[in-house]
Amino acid sequence: MSFFHATVEEATRSTALPERIDVVTALHACNTATDDAIRFALTKKAKHIVLVPCCQAEVAAALRASRRESLAKTPLAELWRHPIHARELGSHLTNVLRCLLLEAHGYDVTVTELVGWEHSLKNELIIASKTVKNGGRSRQNARERAAAILREFNIEELLPRFICD
Numbered sequence: 001m002s003f004f005h006a007t008v009e010e011a012t013r014s015t016a017l018p019e020r021i022d023v024v025t026a027l028h029a030c031n032t033a034t035d036d037a038i039r040f041a042l043t044k045k046a047k048h049i050v051l052v053p054c055c056q057a058e059v060a061a062a063l064r065a066s067r068r069e070s071l072a073k074t075p076l077a078e079l080w081r082h083p084i085h086a087r088e089l090g091s092h093l094t095n096v097l098r099c100l101l102l103e104a105h106g107y108d109v110t111v112t113e114l115v116g117w118e119h120s121l122k123n124e125l126i127i128a129s130k131t132v133k134n135g136g137r138s139r140q141n142a143r144e145r146a147a148a149i150l151r152e153f154n155i156e157e158l159l160p161r162f163i164c165d
């Protein structure tokens with residue numbers, strides 16, 4: 001194990017790090033820091049990615065920003081009409097979209113608890129591995145499903161964050 005002092009963006013471009021990384025972890029990486037870790041892992045062709053996301057605010061903010069338009073468009077917008085629901089739904093959607101992104105890049109994804117819910121409300125553990133089982137092939141419809149979710153929830157401006165090559 002070795003440590004490298006740099007921002008995620010600097011580390012992603014650095015020639016001081018190998019082209020391939022075995023394991024990338026992010027523990028309680030707030031808001032979009034988990035997404036930065038995912039992008040780093042994808043760029044460095046990580047074999048395994050272990051994430052414990054925290055404080056997912058970006059999707060909730062996008063849901064709140066488009067709330068009026070969404071309420072006129074679909075009754076599903078009732079799911080995020082109230083701020084507390086927008087926060088919780090945004091958190092859930094964020095992690096679902098992250099899983100689809102990983103699957104689109106050929107990872108098998110498992111989502112489970114890190115510890116018991118009595119210890120932490122931010123308790124979701126996402127484990128992604130390139131395995132022999134799927135031969136590293138991407139889930140064929142993962143990108144399309146993510147795009148459909150973003151469209152359905154009227155937050156298509158987040159497409160570049162959750163759908164990338």
